[in-house]
Amino acid sequence: MKSKEFIRGTIRTIVLKLLSDKKRMYGYEITQHVAELSKDQIKLTYGALYPILYKLEDEALLVTSTEIVDNRARKYYSLTPKGKEIAIEKVSELQKFAETLKIILRPSPSANLSPVWNQ
């Protein structure tokens, strides 16, 4: 699954989910984790990830903390209490949506033409 249009609508929930699993993460770590979990099917670009992180921070769903690691500043993101509630809600919504999509996209018996060709 490489299409940007599918990813765009779900990044927010993906980020919230990852941060609810881990106490805190930094930008690069999030992209690596997503790539690993999706077996390199989803690659988050800078332009896709960071505006979402800033938006979530602006909505008070995330807070940041900065640490000096290997002589450079690293910004970590973690969920606020409100962010944790929203994460549960959004993940549940997306799961339901994925189930619905699965039902819709399930091959319909009438559309299965193979028996016709086999005749």
Added chain:
Amino acid sequence: MKREHIDLIENYLDQQGLTFKPLRVEMKDHLIGDLEAQIENGVSFEKAWELITGEIPNHHFKNLQQEVMDTLNKKFNPSRAFSYLSLILIFTLVLFKILHFPLLGILLLATFGSIGATLFSGAVFSLYPFKNKKESLLLLGVVIGIGLFLLSFFAQIKGLPGVAPLRTTSVVILLILFPTIILYLGQKGNNEEYILTHIHKNNSPGIERFLLILLVLAVGLRLVSIAFESTPDVSNVLLFLVIGGAGLHFFALNWHSNKHDQGRQSWWLQAGLVFGFICFILPILNNVVLSYNIRIVVAACFYLIAGLIILARLNKHINRTIALTIVIVVSMFHIVWLLINLNILDPSLNSVIFNLMYMLFLLGALIYTNKHKMFYAYMTMVFARYMLEYPNQLGLW
């Protein structure tokens, strides 16, 4: 990563037009992470650099920055609304003053009220997602201290009673809280982001814009007052506000540097900040509490200490020799001014420090330092103070 690799990344981010510091810090960390992952797989730095930057379109980071800035600016923020209201009120105040309209007192009260509301709503609004009660209380204490100062300032201008107790309470609150915060952040070290630094960092661009507009208005009104030989009261108020605001901003910027300049943190810098703050805040005390002579000595000490703090915290955007020259010239102004006002030097020496060349030098220094936030805040204070004294010292009023 070698130093030259880091420089290459910094130059690349410059080329990409990425100037918003929080995002720049993240992009740098992300790029280094990508590069290190490639290098760990046996790819040379040069090849890894080519691979990674080859995937990034031109001005990608600039566009990303624009998107982030749009996000940050879109959301309704009561503090921002109050800051716009404050600016409108200040513009109206200046206009009314120039046109000799009545109601200046009410406008001034409304302006101070609006500035207080900006600070208070900004603090409360920003505190909402945080749970750290200690830091929240520290921040609210600072806002109350500043609010009491504004109230006492208004009472002083309007000749109302209660100036001394209000001013003294404000000074005591700020004297306790600011050094506490400096030491608190200093002790906690560099490893976390604190509410105070987070809120100040987010509001920094707004604070700087506000101070700049105030300074331009004050200087403009000053020139109008000189040209039309009218009283300089409103421009005095604005210049005092610039000095106070830029001073507090200067110390708040030091909270960030305490966190990030890990290697440079030392006890003398902490002590300098605490002592510098004491010297900054004591001169605003009323004459009844502290005599004029003591206050001007303390104020001069503040500018000298602040200059030293600046020199200890220079960054690559500022040339060290130019910075040293600026600090020396600024210090000379304060020392000569002090000695004249203590009647140690002859008042005729005012012409040495109050002249067009000196003013243009300070203005040039103000413009030059705009890439170093702390230096810029310092020069804003210095220029406002210079403009406050300039016409008085030359007997123009």
